[in-house]
Every structure is written in structure tokens, then in C-alpha cells.
Amino acid sequence: MGELARFEDIRIKMYPMDTQKHKEPHFHVILTDGGIQVQSPDIKSAKILKNYKILLTFKNGARKIFDMKPYLKYTVFKPLNDENEFKKFSIIDGTIEWECGADLSTDTFFIESYDIDEDELEEMQK
16 A cells, blocks of 8 residues: 555555455545545445445444446446345445455445435335
């Protein structure tokens, strides 16, 4: 893990290839505010719901629903179109990683998810 660049309140870090966690080297862009890192909270737990939705509980206590469907058209996520593959995931470094190697950043999960509607949640768990 190495910091490649810093521009005012933005840090860019590279994570080299690690076959146990990620199949490819990748980058994280982290926004800081006066030395305080502004980053989405890590995922504490995740539960698969109907229609490729995931119930996420974050370490800050927030519970949200993430819709994975829009991502399934991209090559890296194609294996997840098989619902059995979609269910094969682990929480690694605060984010979800599937057995096929696909993952999204914690920021994507937190920012793109939406607050829980209890009636909708009840229906998705049936």
C-alpha cells in the first residue's frame, strides 16, 4: 500500500496485486478535510435480498439497501448474474468481495445505497 500523490485534500493510494484479496492492482482516491480522513464507514455485515439487492449494515450503525442490478452488465460482474455466485461473498477490508474477484469500494456501497423502507425490506426478505 503506497500513497502515490497528494493534492490539497485528495490522496491517491495504490494497492498492488494481492492474489488473496484482489486479482488486479487498483487505486483508491481518498478525500481528506483538514487532515481528517473523510471516508465511508466499513461494511459490518451484508445479507442478500431478492432481485440482486443487498442489505448492508455499516460500522457506524447505518443500515441501507444496495441495488447490484445496474452493475451486472459490466464484464467483471458477469459471473454474479448466477444467483449462486452472487451469494458467494466475504467482507474483506470493510467491503464486499465475491469469490470471482469482483468488488466495489466501500464508498460506492455507502453512497449509492438507499435508506431502508421497512415495508420494502419485509417484502424483499420473503
